[in-house]
Amino acid sequence: MxxxxxxxxxxxxxxxxxxxxxxxxxxxxxxxxxxxxxxxxxxxxxxxxYRNSSFFKHVSADELWKGVGGVSNAGRKKGRGRGRKRRIDLHAGQKLGVGHKLMMWPGLNAPIIKGKLILQPTKLATDKKRDEEIQKVRARQNKYRVLKVPALLRGWAGKRFPGMSIGPPDPVDDYTFEGFDTRVLELKIVANMTATLGRKQRFSAFVVTGNKNGLAGYALAKSSTGKDALRKAKNKAAKRLHFIERHHDHTILHNLYCHYFTTKIMVKKVQPGYGLKCHRAIKTICEVIGIKDLHAKIDSRSTNTQAMTKALFAGLLSQETHQELADRQKLHVVEYRNDMDNIPLLIASPSDHQVLEKIPENQDLDFENMYYGGKREYIKERQRKKNRFYKWTYWKKYKYRNQESARIERQVLGFEVKQRSNPAANLKSSS
Known part of the structure; x- marks a missing residue:
């Protein structure tokens, strides 16, 4: 039991x-x-x-290449990733269905039917130069190739993104941003120290977009990749557009002083054909807006790109039109132009037709300095360039100074007789 x-x-x-x-x-x-x-x-x-197959079937190609030439974040900061092995495309130079032993596979590398004959798998003659050609193609991949960027599409410093054009923003529903152009002002890597992930790095992109006809906007965006950061910033800037007034579609309405925290800019209105003489970031912004002639000077030590952009946009948006100036001052606005022989041209008058008969004494009506906020632009005197003959030229002038005027004075007072040239004597001496 x-x-x-x-x-x-x-x-x-x-x-x-x-x-x-x-x-x-x-x-x-x-x-x-x-x-x-x-x-x-x-x-x-x-x-x-038990295992009867290779582990290479379970690991992706990206992970295998990362194991061969990968570098940790700490090693990359120390410069260990510069001479690492580059990834090679092992499929380069090869054809589908062609290996060491050449075979004709109908439906893969050859047609199934040829005329009325149905083709069968056939062994072909081996190609002795096949391996050499594949090695040449792979060796060509290891060479460092310099990407050539056209001169008109380059940024401020060659192939770097700041200053480059990345095209118009993406369409929103049925609206497409035709005529718009987006320029990169800043692209950098920023980091944030977290408790769980450590130092978390992201790309920060600061761009400006506009249609070169007075409509422009700027935006800042961040992402894990530079391409996504630029795309997000470009589309965000398209949703924050501002219209900026221009004088005859080539310059600003008047001189202005704008600042953002410690960044201070003095912008000057200039005549047509003057060009853009300013910081490269301000020049890029003006090209996107449609301003062709401008002079700007940074009146501070700070040249932060984001601060300059915000200060410039704040100043351009606070411009006062001639009609608004006439209504505020209760006076006529008159323009003097050299091409019109400085004849006064009436530009604007008060809309209520009430003009002051007497101008207040303590009021500054200088149009060039009216919007500078009590500040004046400091202009250095251009020093004369000294050359090696400067001292000798100066001594020669000093040695014979006032001799011509003294000779004329002696002739007037009768102390010296003016010598007249004799044509006959000249003729006799020449013969």
């Missing part, structure tokens, strides 16, 4: 093991024989796991 109960117990335990272990098997398993083994070990599962 006891032996039968023991056999029943062993069979029940054996069935439980079969259900739990043998039902959940891996794809690659191998059965072993339990003959000759002790009875106590026959309760173990009858299968063991």
């Amino acid at each position: 006891a032996s039968s109960m023991l056999g029943l117990f062993r069979r029940s335990v054996y069935q439980i093991y079969n259900q739990r272990f043998l039902s959940i098997q891996m794809q690659w398993t191998k059965t072993i024989s339990l003959k000759g083994m002790p009875t106590s070990l026959q309760l173990l599962p009858r299968t063991i796991q």
